[in-house]
Amino acid sequence: MNQKTEIIEFLIKDEINNINIINFIEDYPIYYIEKIDDSVIVKGTSDKNWIYISSKSEEELKIIKSRLDNNDKNFAAIEEWMLPILTNKNKIKWRLSTMKLILCNDTYIVKPKHNVSDLTINDAEFIYENSDYKDFISIQYIIDRITNGISSCIRYMDKPIAWAITQDDGAIGFLHVLPEYRKMGYARDVTIALIKKVRDKNKIPFVHIEEENEKSMRLATGLGFKKDKVVNWFEIE
Template structure:
């Protein structure tokens, strides 16, 4: 595998199936601190892209062995990897943990925007603490808190507030371009807040120049139902996992 600094080397590969590369495209667009490795410097058929300590892999059959050799050389964490690649990797390394998700996406031409019946604002840095408190993957140190602050500062968000200005329902765009970290306080659920927040965030994501997409754990029926009501289309399964 060859380390490269020119992400445009992937243009042709991504153009063949934009949906399959949504997280890669998001990282290239939104992050500066990532590393990119390709199997061929002229016409790549596979790649590995890393952000922080997470890896994404993609390959056609021609690049399978090259990509897998690097992917399995030591324990790694993988984010949003298509299930067929997960299946290949787990044949070669033991799995530490894994979470299977559906990939949902929405093309701009298919988006049917409806004006929310609630006032939708954007999150502020002052809201980061409450968002982090309700984050499924909140860290014991300040890592998740700092990540959420940066997310609020750099990318689209949407929030509904109570009469005192406190966040009660919110959603954000993560650093791979996906919509997520969505949450509605328990006492405010089943009132249409989540639908309104995510409808508005869809519009803001498209206006920001991204194709909206989400990874939803396969047994999360409430989120699946909401995504489908908003017009998202399902495109197979992706896996978040780590190897031993």
């Protein structure tokens, strides 16, 4: 058994807490991975070189901090308590904070009311142009997620009018409905379809939502997602 497999097996013992890092390890090239007692640090590449950390100990996190070098700039799904240690003496270039919500396996989900299909790479540029997160994503990243992740969309005249895609850590994301098609239940249906596809792959459905995004938060909690904790993406200068 190699080191990567051993660490995944360790992380799965607390799967809900570690679902982000597990999915990232499984789906993307990892160039550094280390277990320090009960903590794990992972460096890997999707759209950027990302650092993922699993830890419950300040002392172990300080050791992890010592494993970082000047090239380690981008951090993913970092818990609030970790921030002061990891960003000490460093200026944060940008930061995105979200609430992580989990859908339990025994939560029943109804079927979509509308016809739902998959996205194709031909949709990538259109999705990017209609995204509210252009500062954090790229067309190439969207192509990667459509190709290697899971997607769902509702089309009208062959054009996607509502869609969702899993992120590089497996979270259900990219949820968007064109303004003229809102309040028709499309966001709910593409999310429901994506939940089913995630479950079909024996994965746990979860989302990251900015807490001020009341509409998305209502949608998620209405489907049965439960709040877990705040996590952060950020880049240091």
